[in-house]
Amino acid sequence: MSDLPEFIKYLYEKYRVLDDGSLASYIPELTKANPDWFAISIVTKEGEVFQVGDSQEHFTIQSMSKVFVYGMALEDQNREILLEKIGVEPTGDPFNSVIRLDENSKRPDNPMVNAGAIATAGLIKGVNATDKLNRLLAMFRRYIGHDVFIDAPVFMSERATGHRNRALANLLLNFGIIDNNIEEILDLYFQQCALVVNCQDLAMMAATLANRGVNPITNKQAVKPCYVRDILSVMHTCGMYNYAGEWAYRVGIPAKSGVSGGIIGVIPDKAGIAVFSPLIDSKGNSVRGIKVFEDLSDEFDLHLFDSPLEKCSFLEISKNKKDVVSQVMGNG
Numbered sequence: 001m002s003d004l005p006e007f008i009k010y011l012y013e014k015y016r017v018l019d020d021g022s023l024a025s026y027i028p029e030l031t032k033a034n035p036d037w038f039a040i041s042i043v044t045k046e047g048e049v050f051q052v053g054d055s056q057e058h059f060t061i062q063s064m065s066k067v068f069v070y071g072m073a074l075e076d077q078n079r080e081i082l083l084e085k086i087g088v089e090p091t092g093d094p095f096n097s098v099i100r101l102d103e104n105s106k107r108p109d110n111p112m113v114n115a116g117a118i119a120t121a122g123l124i125k126g127v128n129a130t131d132k133l134n135r136l137l138a139m140f141r142r143y144i145g146h147d148v149f150i151d152a153p154v155f156m157s158e159r160a161t162g163h164r165n166r167a168l169a170n171l172l173l174n175f176g177i178i179d180n181n182i183e184e185i186l187d188l189y190f191q192q193c194a195l196v197v198n199c200q201d202l203a204m205m206a207a208t209l210a211n212r213g214v215n216p217i218t219n220k221q222a223v224k225p226c227y228v229r230d231i232l233s234v235m236h237t238c239g240m241y242n243y244a245g246e247w248a249y250r251v252g253i254p255a256k257s258g259v260s261g262g263i264i265g266v267i268p269d270k271a272g273i274a275v276f277s278p279l280i281d282s283k284g285n286s287v288r289g290i291k292v293f294e295d296l297s298d299e300f301d302l303h304l305f306d307s308p309l310e311k312c313s314f315l316e317i318s319k320n321k322k323d324v325v326s327q328v329m330g331n332g
């Protein structure tokens with residue numbers, strides 16, 4: 001019997017009351033989120049689903065999309081072509097910074113910051129804008145396992161106010177990283193960010209990566225297995241904004257977050273985890289999300305560099321913790 005269902009209920013109760021952080025406001029539509037929303041979803045590579053809270057609440061995927069579009073660009077181009085255009089170095093800078101692109105590298109540092117993600121969108125193949133969008137949606141559908149759609153008001157909101165992203169795109173054009181279809185590339189980028197998901201969908205997408213690119217329920221291949229390693233590497237080093245180093249140190253799970261309040265984490269060959277809570281910190285990470293991941297990592301020894309000898313069997317908690325959980329949940 002797994003302890004996981006009880007443990008995530010406990011984490012939900014423990015952190016539900018935490019109301020630090022604020023709603024993302026630079027995309028006007030995101031301020032309409034309910035700050036109380038909170039969900040934890042876990043999907044194992046066998047397709048078993050454990051979840052608690054508002055796991056069916058819809059929101060836009062935002063930066064978490066970057067992971068999956070990067071995988072698609074790897075398939076459309078190849079590793080070496082991508083590396084010429086987009087690096088794999090963490091920046092330590094805010095995700096939407098223009099500084100390093102202009103000053104140092106003349107190519108985006110990595111595909112998880114906006115400069116790199118816009119460059120990635122520019123590498124997606126298709127005969128025209130509609131074809132590219134349709135291919136992108138088909139890719140997301142393979143990960144999620146059901147039909148997908150774009151939140152038009154969020155897309156329009158970002159398109160109308162995304163001046164910083166437009167500035168990044170112009171710099172990318174100047175450095176020869178993207179061609180001059182700037183508005184078309186930005187539209188594709190804003191559309192990928194406005195994909196509608198819920199927490200369960202995110203966990204399924206993460207579980208698909210954990211399962212070497214195969215959706216655990218539909219058994220469809222969402223991305224070629226040879227690219228999963230590349231995707232997880234950039235998640236591990238660059239996925240958590242300018243908190244990526246501390247995250248790798250404290251949590252040790254390849255992850256990506258988005259300003260709508262989601263965080264996805266991948267436990268290779270085991271499970272995908274998603275937490276959703278729209279109150280974010282100054283770096284863009286969900287406050288409750290970070291806490292939940294820290295506790296899950298500690299409790300189940302999920303840090304990549306936990307010694308294999310010390311790792312407890314996945315989904316079982318220690319006797320001491322069981323007592324704490326029982327007390328909090330009122331069955332002890």
Ligand SMILES: N[C@@H](CCC(=O)O)C(=O)O
Nearest residue numbers: 062063095193258259260
């Ligand atoms: N669409 C957002 C994504 C931000 C995020 O989630 O990090 C932007 O480009 O600014």
